[in-house]
Amino acid sequence: MGAVDLRIVLVHGGGLEINAWHLRTDHEPKFHNGLRVTNAHTMEVVDMVFAGKINKSLVTEINMLGGTGVGLAGKDARLLTDQGPLRIESAVLGFVGDVALLREVIGAGCEDSEYH
Numbered sequence: 001m002g003a004v005d006l007r008i009v010l011v012h013g014g015g016l017e018i019n020a021w022h023l024r025t026d027h028e029p030k031f032h033n034g035l036r037v038t039n040a041h042t043m044e045v046v047d048m049v050f051a052g053k054i055n056k057s058l059v060t061e062i063n064m065l066g067g068t069g070v071g072l073a074g075k076d077a078r079l080l081t082d083q084g085p086l087r088i089e090s091a092v093l094g095f096v097g098d099v100a101l102l103r104e105v106i107g108a109g110c111e112d113s114e115y116h
Contacts, residue, residue: 014046014054021045038094051075 015036022029022045030037038046051073062069074080 010058012050012054012058014049017049017054018042018045021049032092035093035096037092038096040095043095047073047075 018036019029022042025041025045027041027045029042036042051071055071055073059069059071072079
């Protein structure tokens, strides 16, 4: 894909893995109307699962297949920030909001890139 200057961004989930780690730490995952309730403990688990386990596993797989994978978390370079609470009560859901992509690092340093 690099030969044709095609860059892929893979945004992954991990809800089942988050649930499994909750249970391993003796915490029950909580949901409200199908959305995860995210308290401080859940945020720690989410960070560990997304930025650590899943992200690094995917990068390893991509690299083993001959690609050049780079793993970034939403916290890195302030890639993701929230735009404020969702339309429903944020008091119920905790640390949950609408996400805004602030930076596109894919085209960083590429003057001719469509990302600038």
